[in-house]
Amino acid sequence: GAVVSQHPSWVICKSGTSVKIECRSLDFQATTMFWYRQFPKQSLMLMATSNEGSKATYEQGVEKDKFLINHASLTLSTLTVTSAHPEDSSFYICSARRDSSNTEAFFGQGTRLTVV
Amino acid sequence: AQRVTQPEKLLSVFKGAPVELKCNYSYSGSPELFWYVQYSRQRLQLLLRHISRESIKGFTADLNKGETSFHLKKPFAQEEDSAMYYCAPPNNTGGFKTIFGAGTRLFVKA
Numbered sequence: 001g002a003v004v005s006q007h008p009s010w011v012i013c014k015s016g017t018s019v020k021i022e023c024r025s026l027d028f029q030a031t032t033m034f035w036y037r038q039f040p041k042q043s044l045m046l047m048a049t050s051n052e053g054s055k056a057t058y059e060q061g062v063e064k065d066k067f068l069i070n071h072a073s074l075t076l077s078t079l080t081v082t083s084a085h086p087e088d089s090s091f092y093i094c095s096a097r098r099d100s101s102n103t104e105a106f107f108g109q110g111t112r113l114t115v116v
Numbered sequence: 117a118q119r120v121t122q123p124e125k126l127l128s129v130f131k132g133a134p135v136e137l138k139c140n141y142s143y144s145g146s147p148e149l150f151w152y153v154q155y156s157r158q159r160l161q162l163l164l165r166h167i168s169r170e171s172i173k174g175f176t177a178d179l180n181k182g183e184t185s186f187h188l189k190k191p192f193a194q195e196e197d198s199a200m201y202y203c204a205p206p207n208n209t210g211g212f213k214t215i216f217g218a219g220t221r222l223f224v225k226a
Contacts, residue, residue, distance in 0.1 A: 034214065043202065043219045044160070093160065095214070104150070105204075105214050107160040 002028050004096050006108035013084055013115055021079045021111045023094030029074035030096035034105070035067070038091040050077040084115040120149070120186075120205045120217045128223045129193050137188040137220045139177075139203030149186045150204040150214075151177055163188075163201070173197070193224045 003026040013019050023033055031052050036044040048069050049057040056069035066088075068080040077096075081088050091112050095105040120141045129135050141147055151163040164172045166179050166186060177188045186203060202219045 036216075041221075044216045046215050095160075104162045104165065105152075109159045 002106040004106045004108040010112040018082045023077045025075045025096045033077040033096045036093040086115045089115045120203045122217045122220050124220050126221045135190050135193040139186045152202045154200040195224045198224045
């Protein structure tokens with residue numbers, strides 16, 4: 001099967017600091033990865049599409065400078081929450097596709113970020 | 117705008133009762149739609165996809181072009197079916213990405 005792993009699974013940070021979340025495809029190469037945000041008892045909100053070797057495409061309303069995305073290799077995408085504030089506390093989920101066709105998306109286990 | 121809609125946020129049924137989670141779409145033609153499921157404390161995972169026309173964990177979903185629907189059905193609900201269910205659309209413009217609707221929380225009561 002295709003496995004996507006996120007690290008860390010949870011993180012607590014102080015307000016004003018930056019936090020990096022990693023998303024790795026363990027047994028396949030992912031040219032495209034996606035980052036979502038999920039609030040309690042709500043649906044997943046797509047934040048951005050991460051393309052290997054190029055700039056990420058952000059959804060409307062998502063601050064590019066706030067949520068830095070880097071997709072430096074075919075198996076790793078990172079999301080950095082810069083100058084985190086309590087309102088950034090959320091569950092962040094990444095997903096990856098094997099190829100560019102419309103196939104199944106494989107999801108990471110998610111990262112719970114708490115900003116205090 | 118092209119999208120999928122899940123009209124019910126919460127669906128509560130008794131164990132053994134039939135269940136139908138509704139999904140309507142506004143895409144033209146025969147879109148390749150998916151149903152994803154998120155069990156408590158687990159990651160989101162694919163339940164079934166339209167093109168495979170298979171039954172997974174007793175669930176089936178048929179694309180109805182006339183009603184533009186892709187409802188998820190199971191004849192006899194089980195407690196372990198309690199989860200969050202998302203109907204997902206095909207690739208969107210500007211790239212291949214999965215944008216989720218509101219989702220439906222299924223609660224199966226004993």
